[in-house]
Amino acid sequence: MSAREIHVAGVRLLVSLKTDRLAIAKAIKARDVVALHGAAEIAWSRPDPSLAATDPALFKALSDGVTAFFLKGYAILNRDTLAERAKQALAKR
Numbered sequence: 001m002s003a004r005e006i007h008v009a010g011v012r013l014l015v016s017l018k019t020d021r022l023a024i025a026k027a028i029k030a031r032d033v034v035a036l037h038g039a040a041e042i043a044w045s046r047p048d049p050s051l052a053a054t055d056p057a058l059f060k061a062l063s064d065g066v067t068a069f070f071l072k073g074y075a076i077l078n079r080d081t082l083a084e085r086a087k088q089a090l091a092k093r
Contacts, residue, residue: 006086010038014065015058024074037086040077043069 013035016023027035047062069075 002090005090006034006038006041008038009035010040010042011058011062013039014042014069015061017065017068018061021068024069024072033082033085033089036077037082039065039069040074040079040082042066043075044079 009032013023013027013032020026024036024039027039042062043066046066047059051062052059
């Protein structure tokens with residue numbers, strides 16, 4: 001499993017919440033478990049605070065995405081199940 005690929009997919013999903021408030025719902029419908037797993041891991045561990053100094057716009061977008069992730073109730077997604085399914089999806093590629 002490529003941790004980098006999961007992280008990048010999660011960042012893209014959380015940043016896309018800025019323009020599309022239904023991005024996570026669309027990822028669930030499309031069964032994009034790699035992006036969902038990445039977004040959930042970023043949300044649960046919070047964006048790296050050092051990112052605020054190096055790329056403040058990305059840090060703000062990620063922080064806003066994390067806030068939306070929790071406010072919309074997606075924290076109920078099971079971390080272990082997402083990790084397992086993301087691993088399976090990456091193995092098929």
